[in-house]
Amino acid sequence: MNTLTNHLANQKWRFIDQSTLGVYFEALQSFAYDDALCIAVGNGTSDSIVRTWVHHDTVVLGIQDSRLPFVQDGIHYLYQQGYNVIVRNSGGLAVVLDEGILNISLILKEEKKFSINEGYELMYAFIQQILSPYGVKVDAREIVGSYCPGSYDLSVNGKKFAGISQRRIRGGVAVQIYLCVTGSGSERAKLIQTFYSRAVQGPPASFDYPKIRPETMASLSELTGEELSIPLISHRLLLTFKEHGAHLTSSTFTEAEAQSYEEQYMRIIQRNERISAKYL
Template sequence: MENWKNLIAQTTFRYIDHSSTKIFDQEAYTALHSFAIDDALALSVSDQLSPPTMRLWVHSNTIVLGIPDAKLPYINEGVQQLQQAGFHVVIRNSGGLAVALDNGVLNISLIFPDVKKLSIHEGYEAMVSFVQYMLRDLTADIKAYEIVHSYCPGDYDLSINGKKFAGISQRRVKDGAAVQIYLDVEGNSYKRASVIRDFYMTSKKGEPTKFSYPMVDPNVMSSLSELLQTPLTVKDIKIRAMNALLEVCEHVIEKDFTQTEYAHYRKRLAQMKKRNEPIILGIEDS
């Protein structure tokens, strides 16, 4: 994508690191909070109260489900299986299907304004190009196309030699968009994919469904460390993300949440919790 730098090369870009610090709430920091935060930032960017923003976030032992996953015929059994294995389960408000997060997976959100002038594909392509640029000294082999039998398959799966290490989703709020990517950096990719495979087996039990859910093969998933045969860590990729941002942007600032952003966040968090009630209540009643 030739114009990806134009999206990022703003006069000022905001940087937020939520990968290792407790956020402003007293309650436990989960993926529910991260999706609410990105919504609040998208609103702020849309209203020109904040510059475009890059946010980094990490959540341990978490399975993030897509909206279609909630319609699986035996979803309650699948979620209960995940919870009994020690996973926190969340239904997100952006596109896609189930993904696995842990301390070896770095999430990056790029939050842009003026998206009414930006197609959904351009938003995805900007993230693809940013990751390729960020890792350009390590590889020129990152491709974007659907990896069949991966979890959360899509046209913008990122892979090297046919093995997926990242997936992208996008959430649009007013005239702002949060383009979100998970990067499988380190750890046991096979185990992550196996957890998602087993979840679908339990939640579907081979029954026909209107929606096509993936038949996950852990062998088509891998981490950047494995694929590049380099001992990369989440910390390494965080540094690369910041350096890439500094290289294409005039000024990078770190700015706390404003009162307006916090109010938007609280409202969006309440909406996220309400979205997740059917799953939570279903488990409690089963």
Template sequence: MKNWKEIIRHKTFRYIDHSTATMVAGKPNTALASFAMDDALAISVSEAASPPVIRLWVHPDTIVLGIPDSRLPHIDAGMAFLEEKNYQGIVRNSGGLAVALDEGVLNISLIIPGANDLSIYDCYEAMVQFVQAMFADLTDAMEAYEIVGSYCPGDYDLSINGKKFAGISQRRVKKGISVQIYLDIEGNSKARASLIREFYHIAKQNEETTFTYPEVTPDVMASLSDLLGIPLTVEEVKQRVMDTLNGLTEEIITMPMQDTEQENFDKRYQQMIKRNENI
């Protein structure tokens, strides 16, 4: 497995902060736009039209579903439940299962070239160690393994003392790689987990399914603020992203969206709309 610093280290990084934006590329700043944006940027990075990108994003009261979730036997009832709770439910185009987002959850997209040379595990490991480096002054207890009972469980769940605070997904477009992680920074983690548990109960209704959906146990989920015993904020963690990235690159730049990126975003956004219309 390749060294994580070799994977992330590039001469130049492009920094995009959409965490407080109201519009993205002419569309409302929802999770639909975020996944379309990451695809557009992955294409741009793949074609060397953009340096590697780190993008930060936050969305209020959103449940991001995986493709298997869209096949739940009573998905209509599940989506109606989310709407009743004033949550937007959307199906993403990357791997994984249901994840809860709100203003206490920071999402980081690391968008790099090299899909032909880097394994899926190389990229997952790089993101794990990047996050560990972000908080190295506060803890050395972050581990990556599946937390049974968490929502969106996977081999690269990030946890402290057996309680999950982050999950990673990955998407590859052409030769571009988008490694996406959600970090539960602050707020009520158990309430988020309880909401997803109830969603599954309503959308599955104890029917037999070929896919095994998680039995969510809220007690295995926690925020970094709770786990570290300090009142972290999303803004403080955004600065940690920048500080850590500064140690891996010679320059961090911002640049306006290019015409080709806008075109690719528009196409991918429409694909996201169609994907979600099918539910």
């Protein structure tokens, strides 16, 4: 039984679509939503969940980014380009979110046999299936020269279009991915490249920040030569669940989850403010 079938066949999943909420839906809210849903799945009050979400013109920095010697100059540049900037409390480095990037969270109950690598492999298999009609070979390996590089960068012909991360909290696991669906991958990379040049300015940095080469990144529309869209990829996502025998139900937040979200959101805002006060 393959990875997808094992997690989807005859399994109950909830589908929460937040991909059309627009400019007033902030990235910090998404971290809080995933934490609240992880808690619900972890304590057994919810089935597994797939959540889709889109944020407009936001750069999410990692804590290490916030410690760069001239980070305020880098952030000022991003503001000048029309981007909001937040600092996440988890691992990872700077990434771009905009209306051409679809984010997907697969939220499952944490089990001893479900290792971190298995979480990455599940999302990798999932994206391969979603993109199967387009005749591209998707590789999972670090793409040196991309922003936020990692061992599970997803690429086609050496050009990265997605990155995967995980968050584990109170018995739940959120496997998250950002998919560059439309627009220019290299232009997004140039934005982060300039951020680093402004934030470092020559002195040694406190960590080995990415030396970005914009030509290493592209969107799925660029890589497939197809006129893709967020709704089209979302439709392929739903078909993948159906094709593998999952029982998928469109869902909203329960009252308990909404309350948990408010608690998590306040905690994340406070953490972000503390990080900003300390390093920015």
